[in-house]
Every structure is written in structure tokens, then in C-alpha cells.
Amino acid sequence: MADKIVLEIARYSPESDHEPHFESYEVPVKREWVVLDALNHIKDNVDGSLTYRWSCRMGICGSCGMMVNGEPKLTCATFLSSYARNGNKIRVEPLRYFPVIRDLVTEIGGFMQKLKKAQPWLMRASNDQLSEGTYLQTPEQLDRYKQFSMCINCTLCYAACPVVGLDPVFIGPAALALAQRYNMDSRDQGAAERTATLAHPEGVWGCTFVGECTRVCPKHVDPAGAIQQYKIAAVIDWLKSFVTPRGRDAGSQAGND
Amino acid sequence: MSAQCNWQNVLTYSSAKALVGKAADSPYGRNLSATTVHQIPFAFQFRGEENVRVWRSCDALVAGRSPGVSVEASSHDVLLIGGGAAGLRAAIAAAEVNPKLNIAVVSKVYPMRSHTVSAEGGAAGVAKPDDSLDEHAYDTVSGGDWLSDQDAVEAFVAEAPQELAQLERWGCPWNREPDGHIAVRAFGGMRKMRTWFAADKTGFHMLHTLFQTTLKYQPISRYDEWFVTKLLVDDGVVRGVVAIELMSGRIQAILAKAVILCTGGCGRVFPFTTNANIKSGDGMALAFRAGAPLKDMEFVQYHPTGLPFTGILITEAARAEGGYMLNKDGYRYLQDYNLGKPEPKPVLRCMELGPRDRLSQAFVHEHYKGRTTETPYGPVVHLDLRHLGEKLINAKLPFVRELCQKYQNIDPVRELIPVRPVVHYMMGGVSTDIHGATPLHGLYAAGEVACVSLNGANRLGSNSLPECLVFGNRAGKAAAEFASQQEIGNGAVLAQAADEENRLKSEFLNKTGGHERIATIRTEMQTTVEQSAGIYREESLLREGLHKIMELQERYQDINLDDRSHTFNTELESALELGFMLDVAQSMVASAMHRTESRGAHQRTDFPMRNDEKFLAHSLLYRNFDGSARVEYSPVTIKRWPPGERVYGQQAQHPDAQAVQRVS
Numbered sequence: 001m002a003d004k005i006v007l008e009i010a011r012y013s014p015e016s017d018h019e020p021h022f023e024s025y026e027v028p029v030k031r032e033w034v035v036l037d038a039l040n041h042i043k044d045n046v047d048g049s050l051t052y053r054w055s056c057r058m059g060i061c062g063s064c065g066m067m068v069n070g071e072p073k074l075t076c077a078t079f080l081s082s083y084a085r086n087g088n089k090i091r092v093e094p095l096r097y098f099p100v101i102r103d104l105v106t107e108i109g110g111f112m113q114k115l116k117k118a119q120p121w122l123m124r125a126s127n128d129q130l131s132e133g134t135y136l137q138t139p140e141q142l143d144r145y146k147q148f149s150m151c152i153n154c155t156l157c158y159a160a161c162p163v164v165g166l167d168p169v170f171i172g173p174a175a176l177a178l179a180q181r182y183n184m185d186s187r188d189q190g191a192a193e194r195t196a197t198l199a200h201p202e203g204v205w206g207c208t209f210v211g212e213c214t215r216v217c218p219k220h221v222d223p224a225g226a227i228q229q230y231k232i233a234a235v236i237d238w239l240k241s242f243v244t245p246r247g248r249d250a251g252s253q254a255g256n257d
Numbered sequence: 258m259s260a261q262c263n264w265q266n267v268l269t270y271s272s273a274k275a276l277v278g279k280a281a282d283s284p285y286g287r288n289l290s291a292t293t294v295h296q297i298p299f300a301f302q303f304r305g306e307e308n309v310r311v312w313r314s315c316d317a318l319v320a321g322r323s324p325g326v327s328v329e330a331s332s333h334d335v336l337l338i339g340g341g342a343a344g345l346r347a348a349i350a351a352a353e354v355n356p357k358l359n360i361a362v363v364s365k366v367y368p369m370r371s372h373t374v375s376a377e378g379g380a381a382g383v384a385k386p387d388d389s390l391d392e393h394a395y396d397t398v399s400g401g402d403w404l405s406d407q408d409a410v411e412a413f414v415a416e417a418p419q420e421l422a423q424l425e426r427w428g429c430p431w432n433r434e435p436d437g438h439i440a441v442r443a444f445g446g447m448r449k450m451r452t453w454f455a456a457d458k459t460g461f462h463m464l465h466t467l468f469q470t471t472l473k474y475q476p477i478s479r480y481d482e483w484f485v486t487k488l489l490v491d492d493g494v495v496r497g498v499v500a501i502e503l504m505s506g507r508i509q510a511i512l513a514k515a516v517i518l519c520t521g522g523c524g525r526v527f528p529f530t531t532n533a534n535i536k537s538g539d540g541m542a543l544a545f546r547a548g549a550p551l552k553d554m555e556f557v558q559y560h561p562t563g564l565p566f567t568g569i570l571i572t573e574a575a576r577a578e579g580g581y582m583l584n585k586d587g588y589r590y591l592q593d594y595n596l597g598k599p600e601p602k603p604v605l606r607c608m609e610l611g612p613r614d615r616l617s618q619a620f621v622h623e624h625y626k627g628r629t630t631e632t633p634y635g636p637v638v639h640l641d642l643r644h645l646g647e648k649l650i651n652a653k654l655p656f657v658r659e660l661c662q663k664y665q666n667i668d669p670v671r672e673l674i675p676v677r678p679v680v681h682y683m684m685g686g687v688s689t690d691i692h693g694a695t696p697l698h699g700l701y702a703a704g705e706v707a708c709v710s711l712n713g714a715n716r717l718g719s720n721s722l723p724e725c726l727v728f729g730n731r732a733g734k735a736a737a738e739f740a741s742q743q744e745i746g747n748g749a750v751l752a753q754a755a756d757e758e759n760r761l762k763s764e765f766l767n768k769t770g771g772h773e774r775i776a777t778i779r780t781e782m783q784t785t786v787e788q789s790a791g792i793y794r795e796e797s798l799l800r801e802g803l804h805k806i807m808e809l810q811e812r813y814q815d816i817n818l819d820d821r822s823h824t825f826n827t828e829l830e831s832a833l834e835l836g837f838m839l840d841v842a843q844s845m846v847a848s849a850m851h852r853t854e855s856r857g858a859h860q861r862t863d864f865p866m867r868n869d870e871k872f873l874a875h876s877l878l879y880r881n882f883d884g885s886a887r888v889e890y891s892p893v894t895i896k897r898w899p900p901g902e903r904v905y906g907q908q909a910q911h912p913d914a915q916a917v918q919r920v921s
Contacts, residue, residue: 013822014824043776056375057569061370077663077664101824121428122470152374
């Protein structure tokens with residue numbers, strides 16, 4: 001393991017730059033250091049204007065996603081030592097497919113709107129509201145959606161998804177997985193409400209099942225699995241609609257049995 | 258050093274494109290001065306074979322207004338500062354009191370980045386027939402070494418189960434028993450199993466459930482990534498804030514009829530903390546500067562099990578599930594510190610399930626005895642989970658295993674986890690009553706930023722998440738009711754806001770000269786606070802520490818920024834946070850110096866005994882007009898539980914202490 005490594009970092013300030021450029025910084029390699037530690041080292045000691053987001057440094061707040069040597073990564077969970085061989089460099093860029101505000105900071109307002117479009121809240125038929133107490137849910141029922149509830153909104157899957165790159169209106173992996181998280185929750189009765197957003201060319205039918213989202217997900221959420229699951233449910237639902245024309249309710253047969 | 262940019266395949270420049278997202282998503286309330294929300298155009302767009310990047314133009318930044326024009330302003334009925342569990346719960350409460358209210362959440366991060374997300378172990382609320390509200394109350398009061406206000410504790414234990422059930426109805430994926438009922442686990446200092454949990458990511462699930470639920474409330478809008486620099490106070494009433502929109506650098510007044518601080522804690526004043534980078538005590542300093550008192554700031558909780566270097570927390574649930582604390586000889590050393598006898602299975606309120614202050618103090622004694630292990634990041638002891646087996650660890654403590662593997666490169670299924678005490682939680686904070694109201698009219702606070710006081714001299718694990726819910730709800734309701742009787746602020750506060758804008762420019766962005774680096778002052782502050790106000794304290798070190806912090810405050814005036822730009826200036830943000838932290842550090846050390854007794858997390862080597870005669874009292878630190886501070890004391894509310902001795906361990910022999918029964 002080399003004791004130093006060069007980081008090539010994409011820099012861009014809209015106030016002074018017409019286009020982005022790379023700057024190189026040599027940083028010490030320590031066994032415990034992750035890419036984020038190196039960025040902090042640079043900001044504290046070399047250039048205070050280096051701009052990036054971070055907060056928890058334990059892989060749960062979802063702030064510090066960046067492209068590291070072309071791969072979407074949480075920089076708090078990416079060790080320098082795994083790159084520090086044979087004079088390798090580490091290239092750090094903002095997450096792909098997002099507008100860039102400055103340096104490594106992306107604009108995620110569009111992503112936030114997509115999350116909201118998934119209607120990610122528990123819906124009940126109005127006459128069925130518990131005013132107090134809790135719903136029952138067995139561990140098995142919990143297991144059916146638990147994996148999809150683990151998303152930290154880090155947006156790595158958007159930076160990995162070629163469909164997001166080609167079609168900015170595609171609602172995207174994390175939002176689809178989140179919708180399916182509620183559809184699969186035994187307490188939820190909102191699957192029909194979410195159909196308009198999900199069973200749509202900008203929804204699940206936009207996905208061409210490349211599977212990159214699942215591969216890069218740091219929390220093993222498996223958005224690709226969620227999307228395929230929903231597609232199957234939607235097709236069954238569509239077929240059913242010929243038998244019983246009312247009540248198209250994709251996802252519900254998976255979630256509310 | 259500069260390398261050539263290598264953007265290959267730059268094919269087309271597309272036309273300017275409006276920024277969709279944040280601005281459209283967040284209606285900025287009613288605009289007072291005739292300004293519009295910027296739709297920031299993109300100047301051009303690169304398209305590459307694999308890259309589609311849109312780089313934002315700076316034109317929008319300089320187009321806002323000409324010099325001399327008064328500051329921009331928007332207004333709301335209720336304004337939340339902070340979008341963690343307390344802030345979001347308060348926002349929903351306010352919306353439910355009166356759906357016509359215009360409510361906004363302003364936060365320096367997107368809500369789901371808030372530090373609630375890192376909470377692991379669980380949330381306490383009486384849930385099972387063998388438990389009672391009185392027992393939860395007694396555990397909390399004794400755990401807090403009788404410094405908790407018992408009216409606050411009674412309200413808390415009564416409402417915590419309702420709040421946790423409400424979270425369930427909003428969709429929180431709580432762990433379940435086989436029959437579908439809520440499962441609970443044991444936690445340190447609690448005599449019954451009453452801690453609700455969502456694996457070991459309880460805070461994450463609570464925060465995301467709350468955030469996702471707020472999306473359905475139309476009256477709640479958000480200012481995401483806006484940094485609050487000042488509270489606006491007119492005639493003794495808080496009327497709003499001044500904030501910087503990070504993306505554009507725009508400085509704006511956000512007026513409100515009531516303001517609720519929900520900014521969380523301040524662990525970053527210490528060098529080694531479980532707290533996220535954003536935990537710089539902003540709300541405490543904002544309130545203190547505005548004239549509200551800070552209560553019990555000497556009480557800082559060290560969590561006994563943090564990973565060395567990163568400070569990442571290994572949840573107390575790891576001990577509740579049966580983990581052992583071992584010194585370098587492999588000995589369960591807690592048996593030497595009045596915490597009971599070692600048993601193979603965990604016993605409530607004993608040994609590893611003693612309270613956090615006692616466990617952290619025991620570590621220091623082990624270190625003095627030479628029974629800790631030295632590492633490059635200081636002395637450690639070890640947490641042993643190996644005997645629990647892979648299956649249980651994966652089922653109940655998956656995040657612990659993930660954190661150890663990803664950040665420490667060890668596997669707790671087979672190896673010991675090195676741990677040391679790490680600053681975790683602030684018992685003190687902005688003084689409030691049991692409705693979240695501070696002494697300053699129009700200002701409320703809830704969650705870690707506040708001191709109700711529920712936690713007294715030492716918080717019990719799993720009381721802080723329900724505290725956010727119970728007192729977030731209470732503060733939201735109280736603020737909504739207050740707001741309905743108020744008018745929006747007038748010209749006086751806008752003039753104050755303009756002054757604040759000038760200050761930010763003259764002291765930071767347009768400043769000339771200046772020699773100090775932020776990181777240098779921050780590091781010196783952190784070292785100073787740990788040395789003077791760490792696990793054990795004494796007069797001479799505290800006095801020295803206070804002196805040093807005042808020196809750092811002076812040097813802070815000579816700070817220099819590398820970054821003078823308006824766009825997402827994180828260095829300006831760090832500088833402002835450092836200013837807040839210096840005020841918080843000063844308040845901690847000053848409060849610790851004045852409390853000449855030992856109680857809970859505040860241990861004075863020169864005053865080792867608790868002194869109820871003199872110090873069964875809350876410290877209240879006020880800022881004087883000349884910038885100096887003064888300490889006053891107010892009585893503790895004692896209702897049903899008179900001060901007694903904190904006893905752990907021996908209760909294992911007591912009939913009502915029970916061995917932990919595992920929930921399968």
C-alpha cells in the first residue's frame with residue numbers, strides 16, 4: 001500500500017468557470033481513511049473552497065454519494081487503501097446524470113419531486129382509520145417489504161441507471177422501490193392510488209431492466225427487483241381488468257392478501 | 258495543481274433550461290417585499306456519450322437586487338428550524354391543530370439527512386402488561402440522578418406509547434412478535450423491556466416515516482439547505498430568522514409568528530463524537546444569542562461504546578442482546594464498579610446494562626489501572642458479541658455487523674470490537690417548559706436542542722427518540738396556538754435582517770485580511786473542551802479551558818475564508834458553525850465550573866459527592882448585553898420521587914428485577 005495517493009477532483013464554480021476542470025491533490029493514505037476523509041483533509045488544510053456534502057460518515061444519511069473512478073459510491077464507505085496500488089489515482093466527480101451546483105454537489109430537487117410522486121405514505125380507506133393503538137403485522141408480513149424500506153435516498157442508483165441518463169422524466173429506481181415498499185406493506189391500502197404514477201411509461205414501464213441500480217445500492221434495497229415485482233403485478237392486474245372491469249389495483253395482490 | 262479537463266464527446270450545447278425541483282417544490286410562503294422565487298436557468302448543458310451534465314450558470318446569483326435595497330423576506334405562521342424527528346413531528350402537530358396554518362421547515366440539510374437517521378437502538382414507551390408508567394418514570398428520574406423535572410417525566414412516559422403507536426400507524430416498520438404485536442427489547446438503566454425497535458436502524462426508520470408522511474400535508478413547505486444565522490427578536494418576541502440559501506447564497510428574512518428550534522445537539526464541539534458533522538449546536542447558540550437561557554449545559558453524555566477513530570456508535574442494543582465488556586485481560590471489569598455480578602445472560606440495570614455515565618466512568622478507571630489496550634487512536638476496551646452467534650447478530654444487530662465490517666474491517670461474529678467512550682448526547686439545551694416554550698415569547702424548542710428537563714444529569718438510552726416525538730408534538734401544538742394570536746413582524750425586524758446581511762458580508766464574504774484557518778481553531782476548541790469538560794472535570798482544568806475558549810473566540814474574529822463565492826459556500830457555513838460551537842463550548846465549560854458537585858454525567862474530581870442541598874437545581878446560563886455570561890439556578894420539580902441513591906447491580910437480587918427474557 002502506497003503511503004500517498006493523488007485525487008483528481010472535478011471542480012466547477014458557476015461564478016468563475018465556464019466549464020468544469022480537474023484539480024489534483026496528493027493526500028496521505030491511512031488504513032482507516034475513506035475518500036471522504038481525504039476530501040476533508042484537503043478542505044481543512046489545502047483548499048477551503050472544495051465543495052461537497054457530507055454528514056454522518058456512517059453510511060446512513062445518504063449525503064456523500066459521488067462518482068469514484070466512474071462508479072457511484074458513498075465516499076464515507078470507500079477506503080482509499082483499496083485504490084492505493086501501483087501509483088493509481090482516484091478520480092472523484094459529482095454523481096452522474098444530475099445537474100451540478102458546484103464541484104461535487106448535485107441538484108436533487110427533481111429527485112425529491114419524484115419521491116413525492118410515489119406517494120410514499122401509508123394510505124387507508126377512510127372508514128378504516130385506527131384512532132389509537134397499532135395495526136398487527138407479523139414478522140413474515142414485515143419481511144415482504146422490509147428490504148425496500150432500507151433506501152437512504154443517496155441517489156447512487158440514479159447515477160447508475162442508463163434510463164435516467166436518457167430520459168430525465170423517468171421516475172427512477174429509488175422512487176419506484178419506495179412506492180413498492182408501501183404497496184407491499186400489509187397495512188397499506190393505497191396501491192390503486194399509486195397505479196397512475198407507477199404503471200406509466202415514466203414509471204415502471206420506463207425501466208429496461210439493466211439492473212445497475214441494484215448492483216450499486218449500498219443498502220441492498222434491490223430496486224430492480226421491486227420494479228420487476230411491480231411489473232408482474234401490473235400485468236396480472238391488467239389481465240384481471242378484462243374479467244372484472246372495476247378496481248385496477250396493481251401491486252395489491254402482492255401486498256394485501 | 259491543476260489537471261486538464263478531459264470531457265470527451267462534448268456534443269451539443271442545449272438551450273437554457275429552467276431548474277425544476279427545489280424552487281417549485283417549496284412555495285416560499287407569502288412574499289412581503291415584492292421579490293420572486295428565482296427560477297435558476299442553466300446556461301448550457303454538456304452531453305457526452307456517458308455523461309449528461311448540466312452546469313448551473315451564475316447569472317441568477319447576481320440578478321436578485323441592487324445594493325441598498327432592504328432584505329428579501331417571506332413569512333409563515335409557524336417556522337421549524339431543523340427537519341429531524343422533533344422538527345417533522347412538530348410540523349405535523351401544528352398542521353393538525355389548524356390546517357389553515359402556513360407551516361415551513363427550514364433546514365441546512367434535506368430532512369432525511371438529519372441526524373435522527375443515525376439513531377440505532379430504539380425508542381422507549383411502556384407497551385407490555387408487566388410494565389407501568391410509574392416504573393418508566395422512576396427509571397428515568399433515577400437514571401437522571403434526580404435532576405429531571407418530574408412533571409416533564411410524567412408527561413413523557415404517558416405520551417411516549419401513544420406517539421410510538423402513531424408512528425406505527427404512519428407506517429414505521431417496527432419489529433414484531435410472532436403474533437403481530439410490537440416487539441420490545443431491553444435497554445440500559447431500564448428495569449423492564451420497553452424499547453421499541455426497527456432492527457438497529459430505529460432512528461433511520463422513524464425519520465423516513467416522518468419525512469414521507471409530511472409529504473402528504475399540503476400546509477407544510479420546506480426550505481431545504483437553508484442555513485439559519487440569526488433569530489429576529491422585536492420587543493421581546495421572536496418574529497422569524499435570517500437564513501442563507503446555500504445553493505444561491507441568497508440571504509433572506511423568513512418571518513414567522515412562532516419559531517420552533519429542532520436543531521439537535523452539539524457533539525462536534527468534542528474531538529471524538531458519534532454525532533454527525535452537522536451537529537454544531539446551532540439552535541443552542543441562536544437562542545443564547547437572542548437572550549434565551551441555556552439549561553444544564555454541563556451534562557454531556559459519553560456513550561461507552563464508540564469505534565476508535567471514526568467515533569461510530571455501536572448501539573447499546575448490542576449489550577442488551579447479551580454483549581460483554583472486556584478489558585485487556587478479557588475480564589468483565591464492570592463487576593468492579595458497583596454494577597452487579599457477571600451473569601452469562603444480560604440482567605436489567607446490571608453490569609453491561611448499567612447506565613451510560615457509570616460505564617463511561619468505569620472505562621477511565623480501567624485506563625488508570627493500566628487495564629485498557631493502547632491503539633493509535635487512544636486506549637480501548639473490547640465489546641464481545643461472539644457468543645451471541647451469527648444468526649442472532651444478523652437478526653437483531655445487522656447494522657452493528659455492517660458498521661464493524663465496513664468501517665473497522667472486523668467481523669463481530671468472530672472478533673472482538675474495540676470500543677471507547679465517545680461523546681454522544683447533550684442533556685442540556687435551550688430551557689423550555691413542558692409545552693416546549695422557552696422564556697422568550699414566540700420561541701419554542703424540542704428534541705436534543707431543548708432541555709425540558711426530561712433527562713436530568715444523564716439520559717437513559719432509548720428515551721431520546723420518543724422525547725423528539727412527545728415534545729415535538731407538544732411544541733408544535735403550543736406554537737400553533739400561539740401563532741394564531743399573533744401578527745407577523747414589521748419593519749423593525751426587517752431592519753435587523755438587513756443588519757445581519759451586512760454582518761455576514763463584512764465579517765466573512767467581503768472581509769479583507771484575516772489569518773486564522775477554521776480547522777485550526779476548531780481543532781484547538783475540540784481538544785480544549787475534551788481536556789477541561791471530559792468524563793472527569795476539576796476546577797483548574799475548567800478555568801484553563803474557559804480561558805482558552807475565550808482566546809479562541811478572539812482569534813475567531815481574525816478568521817480567513819478561502820472561499821468568497823455565493824454558490825453553495827460550505828466554508829462560510831463551517832465558519833458560522835464554528836462561531837456557534839465556540840458559544841456552546843463556552844456555556845458548557847462555564848456551567849461545569851460553577852457546579853461544584855458530582856451528579857450523573859458531571860463528575861468533578863475535586864467535588865466527588867452529590868450535593869442536593871446546593872445543587873438539586875438546574876443551571877441557567879444567560880448572555881449579558883456586553884457578551885459575558887452569567888449563571889443562575891432554578892429549582893428542580895420534584896413530585897413523587899424524592900431524591901434517593903442511584904443503585905444498579907444489587908437490584909439483581911431484588912424481586913422485581915428480572916432476567917431478560919428474549920423475544921424470539
